[in-house]
Amino acid sequence: xxxxxxxxxxxxxxxxxxxxxxxxxxxxxxVAVLYVVATIIDFELAVKALSSLYVMLTKIxxxxxxxxxxxxxxxLLTDHKWMQRYIGEKTGLQGWLITIAAGILAxxxxxxxxxxxxxLKQKGMxxxxxxxxxxxxxxxxxxxxxxFHAFGLAFTITLVIYFLLFAVLNGILxxxxxxxxxx
Amino acid sequence: MIKQTxxxxxxxxxxxxxxxxxxxxxxxxxxxxxxxxxxxVIPPEVLAEALPKGSIFGPLLGALTGxxxxxxxxxxxxxxxxxxxxxxGFATIAAFLVSxxxxxxxxxxxxxxxxxxxxxxxxxxxxxxxxxxxxxxAGWTMEIVG
Numbered sequence: 001x002x003x004x005x006x007x008x009x010x011x012x013x014x015x016x017x018x019x020x021x022x023x024x025x026x027x028x029x030x031v032a033v034l035y036v037v038a039t040i041i042d043f044e045l046a047v048k049a050l051s052s053l054y055v056m057l058t059k060i061x062x063x064x065x066x067x068x069x070x071x072x073x074x075x076l077l078t079d080h081k082w083m084q085r086y087i088g089e090k091t092g093l094q095g096w097l098i099t100i101a102a103g104i105l106a107x108x109x110x111x112x113x114x115x116x117x118x119x120l121k122q123k124g125m126x127x128x129x130x131x132x133x134x135x136x137x138x139x140x141x142x143x144x145x146x147x148f149h150a151f152g153l154a155f156t157i158t159l160v161i162y163f164l165l166f167a168v169l170n171g172i173l174x175x176x177x178x179x180x181x182x183x
Numbered sequence: 184m185i186k187q188t189x190x191x192x193x194x195x196x197x198x199x200x201x202x203x204x205x206x207x208x209x210x211x212x213x214x215x216x217x218x219x220x221x222x223x224v225i226p227p228e229v230l231a232e233a234l235p236k237g238s239i240f241g242p243l244l245g246a247l248t249g250x251x252x253x254x255x256x257x258x259x260x261x262x263x264x265x266x267x268x269x270x271x272g273f274a275t276i277a278a279f280l281v282s283x284x285x286x287x288x289x290x291x292x293x294x295x296x297x298x299x300x301x302x303x304x305x306x307x308x309x310x311x312x313x314x315x316x317x318x319x320x321a322g323w324t325m326e327i328v329g
Contacts, residue, residue, distance in 0.1 A: 021206065027292060028209040031216045038220060045223050053219035060215070068200060075196035111211050111293055118297035119203050130298065131306050135313075138284040140256055150264035154328045155273060155321070159280070162317045170309045177305050 056109070063108030067116050074116075080124070088124045099129040100167055103136030110137065127178050128171035135167035203297075210296040218253040218289050227252040231262045234271055234279065241275035242318035246311055249282030251289065259283040274322030282314035 039046040084090045086098060106113055117130050139160055140147075148156045230248045235241050249259070263276045286307050287294065294303040 024206065024209040024213075024296060028213040028216075031213040031220075034220060035216065038224075046220075049216075049220040049223040052222065053216050056215055056219060068204060071204075072196055072200045075199045076192065110287065110290060111215065114211075114293055114297035115204050115207055118207065119199070121298055121302075122203075127302060130302070131309070134306065135285055135310065138281065140284075143256055143260065146257065146260055150260045151267065151276070155277075155325060158321050158324045158328070159277065159317070162320060163281075166313045166317060170306070170313055173309055174302075174306055177309075178301060 060109050060111060064112045064115075066108075067112035071116050071119055074120070083120075083123050083125065087120065087126060087129050089126060091126065091129070095126070095129055096132065096168065096171070099133045100136045100164065103133040103167070104139045104141060106133070106137055107140075107142070110134075113137070126175065128175040131174040132167045132171035135170050136163065138163045138167075207293070207296050210293050214290055214293040217292075221289055222253050227254055227258055227262055231266060231279070234266060234275055236270045237272065241272055242278040242315050242322075245275040245278030245318060246282040246286075246314040249279040249314065250286040250307075250311055252283055253289045256284050272322060273325045274318040277321040278314050278318035281317050282311060285310040285314060 035046055035049070038049065080088075087095050113134075117125070117133065121127075121130060144156060144160075147159070230252050234244055234248060238244075252259070259280050263280050266276050266279070267273075288307070291303060291307065294307075298306075
C-alpha cells in the first residue's frame with residue numbers, strides 16, 4: 001500500500017523532496033566552506049570551534065540514541081488511531097498534559113527532538129502540541145536549583161509559572177495562525 | 184505467517200525511524216558546526232555586554248540577544264546572574280533567559296528541515312514576542328512580590 005503511494009507520488013512533490021535533500025547537503029557544504037574561510041583567517045579560532053563541535057557531538061549522541069529508540073517504539077507500538085486520540089486532532093486535556101510533561105522531561109539538546117517531532121508531525125500530531133512541547137522544554141528541572149541560586153526563589157517560581165502558561169498560550173496561537181495539523 | 188508479519192512490521196518501523204533521521208542529518212551537523220563557530224566568533228558574554236542597565240527597550244534588547252545566543256542554558260543563568268550583579272533589571276534578564284531557551288535563530292535551518300518553514304518561523308516569532316511579554320510580566324510580578 002505504502003509502495004503504491006510512493007509510486008503515485010506527483011512529480012512536483014518528488015521534485016520538492018529531491019530539492020530538499022540536495023539543499024540539506026548544500027547547507028552542510030556551505031558551513032564547511034565557512035570553516036575553511038575561518039581557518040584561513042584565524043586558524044586558532046577554527047580549531048577552537050572544531051573542538052567545541054566535538055564536545056557538543058559527544059553530548060548529543062547519547063540523546064540521539066535515546067530519541068531513535070523512542071521513535072522506533074512509537075513506530076512499532078502506535079497506529080493512526082492512537083496518535084489521533086492522544087496527540088492528534090481529537091485529543092483534549094490529556095494530550096496537553098502528556099505533551100507538556102514530556103517537554104519538561106525531554107532532557108538534552110534540542111536537535112534530536114526535532115527528528116522525533118518531525119516524524120510525529122507527519123503522522124498528524126497537532127501543531128499546538130508540538131509548540132507546547134518545545135516551549136515547555138524551557139523548564140529545566142535539573143537546573144532549577146542553579147536558577148534559584150542565581151536569581152532567588154521568587155524569580156524562579158515566577159518564570160516557571162509563566163513558562164507553563166505561555167506553553168499553552170503559544171500552542172493555541174500557533175494553531176490559530178497555521179491550523180490544527182498537516183492532515 | 185505471524186513471524187513474517189512481525190518481521191515486516193519491525194522492518195517498516197525501522198525504515199520509518201531511520202529515513203527521517205538520515206534526511207535531516209546533514210542539516211543537523213551543519214547547524215551544530217555553525218553554532219560552534221558562531222559561539223567562538225561572538226561569545227554570549229560579548230552579546231550580553233550590549234544590554235542596557237535602565238531602559239524601556241531593555242526587554243527588547245534582552246530578547247534579541249537571547250535569540251541569537253547559542254549554548255547550554257547554564258551559561259545563560261551564569262550570564263544572567265552577572266547581569267543582575269551589574270544592575271540590569273529583572274525584566275531585561277527575564278527576556279534574555281526566556282529567549283535563550285525558546286527562540287533559536289542559529290538552530291532555525293534544523294527546525295525548518297524537521298518541522299517545515301512556516302511552522303518554524305511562526306513558532307520562533309511567537310516565542311520571541313512571548314519572551315518580551317514574559318519579561319514585562321515577570322518584572323511587574325517581581326515588583327509586587329518584592
